[in-house]
Amino acid sequence: MSEPTAQPLAEPLVQAQAEVAELLSELIRIDSTNTGDTATSAGERKAAEWVAGKLDEVGISSQIFESERGRASLVARIPGADRSRPALLVHGHLDVVPADPAEWSVHPFAGEERDGYIWGRGAVDMKDMDCMVLALVRDWARTGVQPPRDIVLAFLADEEAGGRLGATYMVDEHPELFEGCTEAISEVGGFSITVRDDLRLYLVQTAEKGMGWMRLTVGGRPGHGSFVHDDNAVTRLAEAVARIGTHRFPLTLTPPMRQFLAAVEDAYGIEIDPAEPELALARLGSLSRMIGAALRNTANPTMLQAGYKANVVPGTASATVDGRFLYGQEEEFERQLDALMGEGVQREWLVHNQAVETTFDGPLVDQMVAALKAEDDGARPVPFTMSGGTDAKSFERLGMRCFGFSPLRLPPELDFASLFHGIDERVPVESLQFGIRVLDRFLRSA
């Protein structure tokens, strides 16, 4: 873009910090709800085109790819100063989960700014990171900043339904776009938990559990509901479901969670009972439900299907269970499930993908730590394992080390964990500005 008169170069990041809130409002207004069904998921194409327009304004070219009609992902590459170095992938998803306006204090797709926050679906998952990155690279382009290594930007469809039409599609069909990328950053991590005024833990995701969504099916003898019946599929399925749903899987401390618990002990000056670490995690409030789930394999029954009439015993009954296993626990998890299911219960995977884990060390991690500490002298970065799954699983297949690093310094009173897929999802504008400054330091030194 040419200016009518010669302007002095902008102060670093002034424009990025000034425009990030408006960018986020605009992107939230593009309703990119992922219903899990292409026929009713319309907004990703519009969102990708909006991103392309914002990049184009500052001379960054990008490409949009569709896996199915409207299921659009965008990729751009910003050349680094040293092209012999491996590239870094910065990815975010453009889709959001549904939101019911009747439940919200503001309309979830109005992108309203109120009380210093941007409100709306996607404000923390993860249009916030999308817009921090966008604001930063626009600022760089305007002020002539070149990162040290190639940065590949990917704004992806379909993360909220498992990524098949977004990250998985891009990795399978267009792996050349990610050529040379050895590391990646995205959600979920980089946010703060306040321990006290001068100490905040910043949780960096270095691992995520694998996903095993399964259908359990039991066959039995069909018959009249009024008769004596000792081979009832519904009863046998219910027993298996109850055993699984009430089972507490054994405690399994993976390296990131060992480091995380040690950091919690140190920060709070407490001793954690190694046999019952969940007790101590209660200090983390609602985050403890997310983080506590990374101490064990888990399996939660979520759906039941059987029967069609009150007086007919059906010949089959089935249930859906959301299983999650820790890194290195895949086979053990199957063994545990088989033991719980009992005789005559069939199991099939509906979705099955791998757990991922990397170590919290190396130059990239050093730069994350340094960038956080430079912007917050009370920052103490710690690794953790995410209980849910993200697009990192797809990029890990290309050999990348994946980190959840979307830096946000959060006010101590904000119940951040509840905002993910939650009602009144919102993010402080100051946190976005902090994130931009951290990302700038990090990406300029990474």
Ligand SMILES: [Zn+2]
């Ligand atoms: Zn997300």
